[in-house]
Amino acid sequence: MITEGLAPVDARGYHFAVLAALEEFGPASQMTIGQRCGIDRSDTHATVNELADQELVVRAPDPCDRRRNIITSPRRAETGSNSSTWC
Numbered sequence: 001m002i003t004e005g006l007a008p009v010d011a012r013g014y015h016f017a018v019l020a021a022l023e024e025f026g027p028a029s030q031m032t033i034g035q036r037c038g039i040d041r042s043d044t045h046a047t048v049n050e051l052a053d054q055e056l057v058v059r060a061p062d063p064c065d066r067r068r069n070i071i072t073s074p075r076r077a078e079t080g081s082n083s084s085t086w087c
Contacts, residue, residue: 012047014037014039014043014044014047015047015050015051015056017037017038017039018033018037018039018044018047018048018051018057018071019051019056019057019073021033021036021037022057022071022072022073023073026072027070027071027072027073028070028071029062029068029069029070029071030044030045030048030059030068030069030071031044031068033048033071048071055074056073056074057071057072057073057074058071058072058073058074059071059072060072
């Protein structure tokens with residue numbers, strides 16, 4: 001049923017899971033999002049890339065660890081809710 005509802009906007013269940021996790025828990029690393037959603041690391045990476053290409057998420061370097069990215073919803077990024085509380 002979810003798949004049928006997402007099909008008209010060219011989305012998959014993974015897209016919904018990632019966006020729902022960001023909405024519920026706020027900004028997180030790609031690894032954390034994958035763990036919360038139960039999505040394999042490579043699938044998480046591909047899903048976040050697809051969402052970023054559609055401007056549905058924002059990927060920014062973690063201020064505490066530049067090797068890692070923090071994924072945020074565009075709405076939170078605009079309001080500054082992506083604060084550096086990570087360190």
